[in-house]
Amino acid sequence: MTTAQSAAPPVTPAKFRDPRLDFFRGLTMFVILLAHTPGNTWTLWVPARFGFSDGADLFVFCSGMASALAFGGIFARAGWWLGMARIAHRIWQVYWAHIGIFLVTALLLFSIDHFGMGDPAVRYIERPYIVPFFTQTGEALLGLLTLGYVPGLFDILPMYIAILAMIPVVMLIHRALGTAAVLIAVGALWLCANLSGWALEVEDPATLGTFGERLYATGQALSFLSLPGDPWGDGHWFFNPFAWQIVFFSGFVLGMKWVPAPPRSRRLFWVAVAFVLVVVPFAWFKIHRGLYLPDEWAVQNWIEATRDAIRPLWWKTEQGALRYLHFLATAYIAWMLVGAGGRRLSEGFAAPRAAKPLALALAGVVLVLTVPYTYVDSIRNHAPPLNDFFVWLLDDRAPALLGISLFAHPDRIGLLQIAHLIAAIVLLWAAIGGAARHWVTHDLVGYVVPVIRKVGTQSLACFMVSIPLSQIDGLLLDVMGRAPWSWWLVNCFGMGMLIATAYFVGWIKGSPWRGTAPATDAPEIGRGALAR
Numbered sequence: 001m002t003t004a005q006s007a008a009p010p011v012t013p014a015k016f017r018d019p020r021l022d023f024f025r026g027l028t029m030f031v032i033l034l035a036h037t038p039g040n041t042w043t044l045w046v047p048a049r050f051g052f053s054d055g056a057d058l059f060v061f062c063s064g065m066a067s068a069l070a071f072g073g074i075f076a077r078a079g080w081w082l083g084m085a086r087i088a089h090r091i092w093q094v095y096w097a098h099i100g101i102f103l104v105t106a107l108l109l110f111s112i113d114h115f116g117m118g119d120p121a122v123r124y125i126e127r128p129y130i131v132p133f134f135t136q137t138g139e140a141l142l143g144l145l146t147l148g149y150v151p152g153l154f155d156i157l158p159m160y161i162a163i164l165a166m167i168p169v170v171m172l173i174h175r176a177l178g179t180a181a182v183l184i185a186v187g188a189l190w191l192c193a194n195l196s197g198w199a200l201e202v203e204d205p206a207t208l209g210t211f212g213e214r215l216y217a218t219g220q221a222l223s224f225l226s227l228p229g230d231p232w233g234d235g236h237w238f239f240n241p242f243a244w245q246i247v248f249f250s251g252f253v254l255g256m257k258w259v260p261a262p263p264r265s266r267r268l269f270w271v272a273v274a275f276v277l278v279v280v281p282f283a284w285f286k287i288h289r290g291l292y293l294p295d296e297w298a299v300q301n302w303i304e305a306t307r308d309a310i311r312p313l314w315w316k317t318e319q320g321a322l323r324y325l326h327f328l329a330t331a332y333i334a335w336m337l338v339g340a341g342g343r344r345l346s347e348g349f350a351a352p353r354a355a356k357p358l359a360l361a362l363a364g365v366v367l368v369l370t371v372p373y374t375y376v377d378s379i380r381n382h383a384p385p386l387n388d389f390f391v392w393l394l395d396d397r398a399p400a401l402l403g404i405s406l407f408a409h410p411d412r413i414g415l416l417q418i419a420h421l422i423a424a425i426v427l428l429w430a431a432i433g434g435a436a437r438h439w440v441t442h443d444l445v446g447y448v449v450p451v452i453r454k455v456g457t458q459s460l461a462c463f464m465v466s467i468p469l470s471q472i473d474g475l476l477l478d479v480m481g482r483a484p485w486s487w488w489l490v491n492c493f494g495m496g497m498l499i500a501t502a503y504f505v506g507w508i509k510g511s512p513w514r515g516t517a518p519a520t521d522a523p524e525i526g527r528g529a530l531a532r
Contacts, residue, residue: 019453020342021069024334025062026456026502031055033466033494036153038127038474039482042491051276051283052314053327056156056239057247061331062459063160064248067167068255075171084168091164097464098157102144105153105468106130112475119478127471128153132230143231150229153467155238162227162241163248170249179258186249190319193243195219196226197318200236236317243318247327262332269336272329279326282307282314291411345449348442354430363423370420373413378484451499458502465501469494 032055035043048054071090075083109124111117118124125131130151133140143149147158174182199219202208208216225242229235253259262268281287281303288307293300307314313322338344355363372379372390380387395407408416429437455462473494480486 018342019345019449020335020338021062021065022453022456023338023342023345023449024058024456025066025459026452026454028055028059028062029455029459029462029466029498030452030495032059032463033470033473033498034491036466036470037477037491037494038471039477040473040487040491041482042487047330049284050280051326051330052279052320052323053330054316056316057319057323057327058331059156059459059463060160060163060244060247061251061327062456064163064251065255066251066459067164067248068252071167072256080168080171080175083171087164087167091161094157094161094164094460097460098154098161099144101157101464101467102130102154105471106133108468109471110134118475122478124471124475127474132232136232139231148228148231150237152238155229156463158237159239159241159244163245166241166245166249167252170252174258179253182249182253182258186246190243190246192222193225193240194312194318194320196222196224197240197243197315198312199223200226201312238317240318246319246324250328262335264336264340269333272332275329276326276333279322282310283326286414292415345445345453348445351434351437351441352429354434354437355426360427360430363426366419366423367427370416370423373408373416374420376413454506455498455502458505461505462498462501466494466498469497 031046031048034040034046035048035055037043043049046055071083071086074086105128106125109127109130112124125134128151133144133149133151140149147161150158170182170185173185195215196219199216200223202216202219205213205216226240227237229237254261286292287300288303290300290304293303295301310322311320312318313320314326316323339347339349354360372394379390391407393406395405398404398406432440473490476490476493477486480490
């Protein structure tokens with residue numbers, strides 16, 4: 001055997017993909033689908049309902065980090081001009097993706113109305129309000145093609161396009177002046193966008209005082225940062241890209257390693273948890289609207305008044321300061337929970353122990369006592385005699401025996417349903433045994449995480465599909481009725497379609513028509529990419 005024959009060609013290692021990035025991008029795709037589905041009660045329990053930030057923040061942050069990984073190397077290897085050309089190519093792709101999503105969804109909604117396939121009481125082209133596209137088509141079409149017509153549901157990709165166009169500028173600033181200059185420029189642009197948005201909200205500048213009037217004048221001068229949302233002057237972009245770029249470039253600078261990753265600190269973790277918990281009363285509508293706290297309580301009125309007073313700090317359009325801090329806090333919590341390098345996404349995590357006997361007994365009592373409140377609709381519709389019994393027991397007999405009625409106010413019945421759910425989880429977790437608990441926290445993680453990551457790797461395709469799919473899911477709920485079983489069926493169908501989209505697009509990108517690649521000596525990668 002000759003030396004040339006015996007020398008094996010070097011094996012090029014596969015490009016490493018951070019499992020955390022794809023995992024959280026995948027989760028975001030599912031949350032966005034649920035949030036965009038009309039009349040979907042599952043959206044009442046997504047994290048966005050309990051804090052200022054939501055899935056859009058995570059989507060933009062992950063997009064920034066992914067852009068650093070995808071484009072940063074091109075700027076470094078090929079130079080600024082070719083890097084800018086690559087960004088222009090990506091903008092071209094996303095632009096036509098946006099146009100295609102709008103036209104497909106508009107045609108879908110028009111067809112539902114035209115052929116009477118949905119609820120006769122619903123006009124589907126008003127669900128996202130795209131009526132002007134059919135009544136003032138010329139102006140709307142011109143606005144659509146120039147990104148001057150950006151109705152709700154179709155506003156994320158235009159923002160993404162605008163922010164992508166900022167990447168070459170940021171790269172130029174970094175090359176000339178360094179990381180500190182990039183951070184200052186990003187922060188200054190965010191502040192200017194907030195001043196512009198705030199000036200639009202001011203009704204009477206004369207009430208602001210001297211300093212306030214100067215700020216207002218500055219905001220007015222920066223009004224060009226609030227882009228028009230339609231050709232008729234009725235609104236602005238819901239996602240102001242000049243404000244939201246702070247979230248994008250937070251991910252971008254981390255992906256470029258211009259700034260170090262935050263330290264893994266227990267103290268910082270609990271500070272973030274405390275901040276997230278403090279925000280809950282001001283973000284969860286069940287509390288700040290007085291549904292879970294009586295209107296006459298001073299604390300409820302204070303929460304509502306404080307929320308209104310600090311609105312510019314949490315608003316979504318201009319990415320308020322508290323909203324941004326809330327996102328950073330939740331991102332840090334998630335970053336800590338998945339372990340160093342995302343280790344728990346592949347190895348699983350230690351199973352929480354079953355509750356002690358006393359806690360289990362208490363959970364059993366709570367489970368039984370909250371049954372009438374948790375299944376109130378099902379009992380009323382399917383077991384009228386049992387419903388009559390509970391009404392008699394809670395509203396008639398309870399005052400005679402206890403001095404108070406146990407008939408819960410409809411607005412506050414959700415608290416009892418939450419208690420029922422927690423009690424059921426505690427009891428079920430104890431009942432399944434140690435082996436099953438280990439399977440859930442280890443083996444199940446190994447099956448589920450790779451699927452979520454697959455969706456994350458094809459996030460643009462999945463996002464494109466999720467927009468019309470969310471409207472199809474809403475149509476199905478209209479036809480089938482909104483009940484626990486239909487929510488489960490429709491939402492699982494929608495998530496299944498996203499998963500199918502991810503695997504199909506991944507298969508297509510692999511160019512299967514070229515044939516199977518020859519085998520190499522490279523070791524196989526286990527389940528979950530980092531399983532072993």
